[in-house]
Amino acid sequence: MCSLRSLSTWSSLYHLFNTSRGLLPDDCSFPSHSMDGGEKPHPRVQSVYDAWLASRVLGRGELLVPGAHRKFSLLNIKLALFIVHNCAYDFFSHILSLNPVRTSVMMALNIIRSIFPAFRGYSQALIIDELQSLITSGNFTWTRLLHLVATELVRRIFESLLDSFAVANETIVMDSARFHVEYVQMEQRVRLDIPTLSDSAVRDLLHESDLFARSFSGSGFGLLSPLDFIHIISLVTELLSHTLLILSLTGGATHYGVLLLSIFSATLPLLVTCIGCPQPHSETLYTPREARAADRQEKMRNLAYNDAHRPEIELFGLGDWILKTWASARKVVLDSEQSQQLRDSSLLSKLNFSDFLFALQNIPLVLLLQTSSASLGSLTLYRSSIQxxxxxxxxxxxxxxxxxxxxxxxxxxxxGKTLKPKMQPDEQDAVYYHPSPHGATITARGLSYTYPGCSEPALRDVSFTLRAGETLAIVGYNGSGKSTLAKILLRIMDHDLGDLVVNGFDIRRYNPADYHQHLTAVFQGFSKFNTTVRENVGMGRVEKIRSRSTIDTAIHLAEADNVVDSLPYGLRTLLETPGFEMMSYSGSGCMGSLRHHGLSGGEWQRLSIARAFMRANEPQVDLLLFDEPTSSLDAHAQNQIFDTIDKISRSPTTGARIKSCIFITHRLSTARRADKVALMKNGVSTSPPAFQRPD
Incomplete structure (x- = not known):
């Protein structure tokens, strides 16, 4: 564990670095007041995020692997108290408000049920004592015995019914809490943009946030759900109830000596376990080195078993590397398990103490039998309570x-709820996007962008001007930066240097969600969703996903009518593609009996174009961007699509341009359709006069 000074330096630098990049708001929504009026874990820990990060610091700039267990240390205890004080109350009060009555009943029943073991032992002790009394007095009757047994049976039936009700009630409470937590977790994911999600600190944060959400469904490895804190209260109540029973049976110096001897005989197995295995196995699984090895082992296993990665594995010859990396990580994990087994098989743990301990625990019973107040029931209750x-x-x-x-x-x-998307502007700087009736105006000056981890920029000093209603063609070889420029223009990624002005405002002043409503696009790597044709097209404008006329219009504009007509179930046909999970949307109906159908590359491309055309005709859309939209189509189909794009970008009454258009292509014949051409080469754009279209 690093020193407090090194932790301060690392944590503060890490926090300032992430805050400067816009990952966190300057004023975190969690209060930064100290715990109970005292000092914070450290002056640099100002928020829950800081406390989370500080708990992962190992020293020398190293961090725990996401999901690794924190060690018990004075610093981590202070951090835990800080977290509980600053966010636990708000979290639990909100969770409890989902089902206040049922949650209160759940907590009360858990406390009541925790008393049952002690009460059960006491009840059984009374039966034993009464039977002993009946037998020794000579007044034993089967009627009396049946009465005692029936009484115990009724008690057990009542206890069972109460348990059943408690379990059913707890299930309802946990289900509502799980739904809320999973919804918030999904909300965190969908509202964050690509630059934010690409940050390693954010990925680690969301990974542990996922573990927290999974704990509500019982799948969090080595974790309890936060609502299971009532188990601690129940265990404490059970412990107190047994202790009171023991004390009620203990009196005088002899009895206290017997009590100490009983405790020693009962705790001896625990002491032997601690000597043979100093640390719990669950802790050793989460040491940093072993956690990294386990994580790498699973990554290599996923690469080997996931069919979506098979083409790249074969093409690039990754098989030997995957096997070597997996074997190295697997050996670390197996060595850890072997070390644990060696500790478990140590001499002390192999010694058979069972008979010895059984005899040892009988000594207190013999001593208590010497007293006149001792009975068989009290002796049985005494021993069971100790255990x-x-x-x-x-x-x-x-x-x-x-x-x-x-x-x-x-x-x-x-x-995670306080994470701020990197591309979301500050409230005081944000402006609303106002579409132009003649199309978007774009001015780019010196745009540059370098992908994280790369030394060479993907874009370098790109400049161009697109006036309202104009068409710009971006051409260039593969890897020249065309698609990167498209993503920056679409506000999917953020540029590093330069200025990008859209309709008179810096693009960074637009909220990405607001900006995206006024454009449509076809990506080169468009998504192929494993769902119906209707939904594959309708996702271009989800509010119209149930509108048959809107979807039919988009399909007709994309010249995809023949594709849909050839499918066995038309728009209801389930499409199949590897690498994507099955998706389901409201209104899709039960489609489990329908067979999945595959499409060719050109057919998929037509559907992606139809998806973009879902909103292309809308008046608020003033920018159309198409990244290699016809790469899988023949020349005739290509001309039809671009004729449709030109028609959409003009007024149906006057024929004047009302939408600006940008399309990326490697075909010079397509580029000649544009008003302007930008030639991309090694991330730099030029405008060759040979491709300027005359006015």
């Missing part, structure tokens, strides 16, 4: 460990 105290204490310790780890994952979830 229950030890077992409950172990469960309480294990539960507390998991709750401690869950606090830091909860901090990732809470901090």
């Amino acid at each position: 229950s105290v030890i077992l409950t204490s172990r469960n309480l310790l294990a539960t507390s460990r998991m709750v401690f780890q869950g606090i830091f994952f909860m901090s990732a979830f809470c901090a």
Whole structure:
């Protein structure tokens, strides 16, 4: 563990770095006041995000692997208290407000149920004592025995019914909490933009936030759901109830000596386990080196088993590298498991203490039998209570460990809600996009962009001007930066240097969601969703996804009528493509019996064009961008599509240009359709006079 000074430096630099890039708001929504009026874990820890990050710092600039368990240390305990004080109350109060009555009932029933073991032992002890009394007095009757058994049976039936009700009620509470947490988690994902999601710190934060969300469904490895904190209260209640029973049976110096001997005999197995295995196995699985190895092992396994990666694996000869990397990581994991097994098979753990401990725990019973107040029922209750105290204490310790780890994952979830998309402008700088009746006007000056981790820029000093209603063709070889420029113009990615002005305002002042409503595009790597034709097209304008006329119009504009007509179920045909999960939307109906149908590259491209045409005719759309939209189509189909694009970009009454258009192509015949041509080469754009179309 690094020193407090090194932690301060690393945490503060990391936080300032991420804040300067717009990952976090300058004023985090969580309060930064100190814990209970005292000092914070460290002066540099101002927010829950800072506390989460500080808990991952190992020293020398290294961070724990996402999902790794935090060590018990004074610093981490302070950080956990800071997190609980700053976000736990708001989180739990919101969760509890989802079902306030049922949640209150759940907590009350858990406390009541925690008393049942002690009450059960006491009830059974009374039966044993009464039977002993009946037998020794000679007044034993089967009627009395059946009465005692029936009483115990009724008690157990009542306890079972209460348990059933408690479980059903808890399921309802947990389901509502799980839905809320998963919804918030999905909301975090969909509102963040690509530059934000590409940041390693954000990916780590969202990974641990995912673990927190999964804990509500019981799939969080080594974790408890936050609502399971009531298990701690239940265990404490159970521990107290057994302790009270023990104390009620203990009196005098002899009895206290017997109590100490009983505790020693019951805790001896725990001491032997601790000597043979100093640390829990769950902790050793999460050491940084082993966690990294386990993560790398799973990544290599996914590469080997995922068919979507098979073409690249074969093309680039990745098989040997995958095997070598997996083997190296797997050996680390197996060495860890072997070390654990060696500890478990140590001499102390292999010694058979069972008979010895059984005899040892009988000594207190023999001593208590010497007193006149001792009975068979009280002796049985005494011994079972001692063992229950030890077992409950172990469960309480294990539960507390998991709750401690869950606090830091909860901090990732809470901090994730404060993440600010990098491309979202500050409120005081933001402006609304006002479409032009004649098309968008774009001015680019010195645009440059370098992908993270790359030394050479993908774009370098790109400049051009597109007046309202004009058409710009961007041509160039593969890898020249055309698609990168398209993503920057579409506000999918942000440029590093230069200025980009759209309709008189810096593009960075537009909210991306608002900006995107006024343009449409076809991407070169368009998505092929494993769902119906209707939804593949309709996602271009989801508010019209159920409008048959709108979808038919888009398909007709994309010259895709024959494609849809040739499919067995028309718009309801399920399309199949590898690499994407099955998607389902409201209104899609039950389609489990329909067979998936494959399409050719050209057919898929026509559907992607239809998707873009879903909103192309809308008056608020003043910019059309097409990245190699006809690369899989023949020359005749290509001309038809570009004729349609030209028709859409003009007024149906006057024929005047009302939309600006940018299309990326490697075909010179297509480029001649444009008013202007930008030639891209090694990330730099030029405007060759030979391709300027005369006015």
